Amino acid sequence: MDQMHPVDMGPLPDLIGYMLRRAQVAVFQDVNRCFAEAAIRPADYGVLIVVSKNPGLNQTSVGDALGIKRSNLVPLVDRLERRGLLERRPAADDRRAYALTLTEEGHNVLGRLDAKRAEQEARLKQRIGADRADSLLDMLHRLAAIADDECLPSKTGEQIARARQR
Amino acid sequence: MDQMHPVDMGPLPDLIGYMLRRAQVAVFQDVNRCFAEAAIRPADYGVLIVVSKNPGLNQTSVGDALGIKRSNLVPLVDRLERRGLLERRPAADDRRAYALTLTEEGHNVLGRLDAKRAEQEARLKQRIGADRADSLLDMLHRLAAIADDECLPSKTGEQIARARQR
């Protein structure tokens, strides 16, 4: 039987956190559709972009930039490397680290995704009212900055963890 | 060694999808801090709100309202029931279904969380510029509505899955 009465969602539709979540899930589903044929997921795309813009960067720095822990970045980079989109090369100045670079195929894939991304972004902007996109992005940046405020970046999580052990 | 050069994020900071994700993660971390002492997570909060506003609703309807599959709702409701916040009672008109209701303790917990939620929401609004909150929520609703557009609600996922098998 159908649910004929609409469900009362109470304060949820007016909560920034709740609606951020619903919007993010919907937009990511849309992104995944756009990138499906290339089999590139949002996290993959972030890594490819950062490496393309910062060739030679090491894994820890890529992870920090994207909010991905270095231990979780390993299988992600493994996969991109196996697919021939990205290379781990020895870093010139630090024998512990890898210098990440895109392969030619990596650049090609990223180039093709660029058109799809632009098209999708235009659709999203039209949906919200194109003239409001800048305002939306500004607000999202301010909200994302909460993360920086609360846990001061004076110490890394690992440094804090080690300090706690003593 | 510190990363002295800022990492070039390319187009990511201008992408609605990317910034939605970063903002949502940051805001949820903040919510989790606010609700930590009650040990209530965002999904729990959604269930409690919907059940309090729609006493007697069954699990499938609660899940549909919140975008949670009914199979994933089971352990969530289990936990809330074990904690004495919520009750499964036999539905009057359908012996397959449960009528969900909050216990007195459930209402009490929700009441206490309400103050914290309002305080947190005020902080978020101040951060983005209080007069822009309505505009933000409107845009988030429009983006969340993508999900409804693309997969028409004329058939449920299960109906489609069954149809595909034939």
Next chain:
DNA sequence: TATTGTTATACTCTATAACTATA
């Protein structure tokens, strides 16, 4: 001593298929 990449592990969230008892 600290950091890089790695492994192992655990926990949450999400998605699908199949079952039962009802409808």
Next chain:
DNA sequence: TATAGTTATAGAGTATAACAATA
């Protein structure tokens, strides 16, 4: 036949601890 709740399971994503090699 279809639906409500459940179970089992698999896949992501995320978090922590510990290790070898190097700084």
